[in-house]
Amino acid sequence: MMPFRFLPALLSLLSVSPAHAGDFDQYEELQALIGSLEKEGVYPPGELTAVFTNVNRQDKALEAIGRPAEKTREWKSYRPNFVNDERIRKGVDFWNKYSTELDAASRQFGVPPEIIVAIIGVETKYGGNKGSFRVLDTLSSLAFDYPPRAPFFRKELRTFLVLAKEQKLDLLNTYGSYAGAMGFPQFMPSSWRNLAVDYSGDGKTDLINDPVDAIGSVGNYFLANGWKSGEPVAVRARIIADNYDEASTTELKTTTTLNDLASKGLAPRDGDFPPDSAVAGLRLQGENGAEFWVAFNNFFVITRYNRSHLYAMAVYQLAESIRAARSPAAPSPTAS
Template sequence: MRYVYLIIILIFSNNLYAKDYTKNIKTKFFIKDMVDKYNFSKDELNILFSNVIVQKQALARYVRKPRPKITHTKKKPINKIKRVGSWDRYEAWILKRGRINRGAKYMKKYKIPLEKAYNKFGLPPEYITAIIGIESYYGKNTGKFPVLDTLTTLAFESNRKNNFFKHQLKSFLLMTKKEKVNPKVIKGSIAGAIGLCQFMPSNYEKLAIDFNGDGRKQMNNHIDAIGSIAHYFKQNHWKKGEEVAVRVKYKGNRFKKLKTGYKYKYHRSYLKGISPITPFNYHGKVSLIKLKRTKYDELWYGAKNFFVITRYNHSNYYAMAVYQLAKKIKEEYKRRYLNPI
């Protein structure tokens, strides 16, 4: 009995509450669709959706905040906060020595499946390792949020991405049915991403693979995760052996001359006064990737493979962190295991 009280206390202390979503008209249509199209049991789905813990923290991320009312009182000067040094903070968070050291150990431990993935899909072991290191700290943090509750909340509570999360919920239920897993027990990120590589359920459905040959696609299995990441990159047109990025030099400390980011691509002949610091054997269009440091902007060329990394997470900083972490992991691996002192 004391455990029941403990659960109740935990729920209320975190401002969570249970809700019967079977009374929601959107949920009723969703259940009917899953029964008619995918042969789910209506009774089983009703049981699943009858007692869902509403994930308010997740919902808050996707609900548009109301704009403050404009009053015609005495005007006050607006102080804009300049986010200088944002790359310094991001770099300090991602490129920690502990993450690099663990990455080298991970490469050694999973050397065979990493090499197999490289040979089959062309993605180097250090990049696969870096992704797992960033997404789940090599499996130590795969998420603490109940995925079914998260996706149900985001699918049926009003927010700007209802349709997206309804699709994710469908994919999640199809995944758990196929793998014969209880959907109530799976934990993930605050947005419903799952496993070592933090795939959203729809990506699991399309891009996860069984890489250890046991007939199942399990995102908490290291070998399956390794193969799935490599397959993901291959499907997004990663080119084996091609350059990813290179730091470039330009005149000045702050770069404002051209638009930056992976969305904008330039012929190198157009980029007068900008040149690589080290040799860069790539002849296609490049993006200008700007990393804001406290005292200056660091500028890089991003090649097509850099763009491919942004398909995993649509962030310039994320892609650069993967690139730099991969390089540091490879260097540490060589130092430890190939050239020991």
């Protein structure tokens, strides 16, 4: 791979040489990718080569991918960014506006409306902030200049190029997150191609402009990743033995059963659950000290969206808050 280092003289040369204006167009890996897409007939010869003369390295994306908030902050400072009055209020408004579609998606995919709403709220403030990074710049930078996850992002770059042709996206005017996620639900290209649905029935799958497609696609995403309808997400735990520190995990999956968790010192504070339920114990550093939780399968399905306990808990608590604000007298369903 050609290293991304240019001398001032070379920069000056490139600035007056359109054929070499892009930051990646001389990379062998990119040339191989372009060649394969041309061979498969996805793009005609020369089209992508011309596009990539206008693709630039995105340093801010490279910096951000190495320090996500989920890995650098504690729960007490992470939570207020997502579980706050503005997102709750706007979540209620979004639910009211699309209640018919949310109810239909909940019935079809088994995912509570508040979970779908909360995902869109956490990801983009209900479509208010879909990202300011040009996706082709971002994915190219991560694919070719971020070795820790280069294979993943090269696949996503390839998928984006195919997706753009299928969906008639403008390659140089499609924007998203610093990781290349797009639209109301911030789907990566592979998730868009594999799991997005045309829920509005207009003949196209548009996650960037169509919130109804986003609603159906989030529901389908969770169903495909193992969401179990009617089952709980998480409940607060109470300490029942001194060895409770052994009960918490950093893993992104259920690790034990309720019976075994109790033997390690944690039990649900409320509710009646089968003793053989698959669970994991969580410890989060809250504003008033350590918080202990019992997390079920559906909690970890949320982490398939973003691999973080903090993220999943923010989605869950925002969902609960939106549901309560919309229907203050309604009992809390176990599915949410």
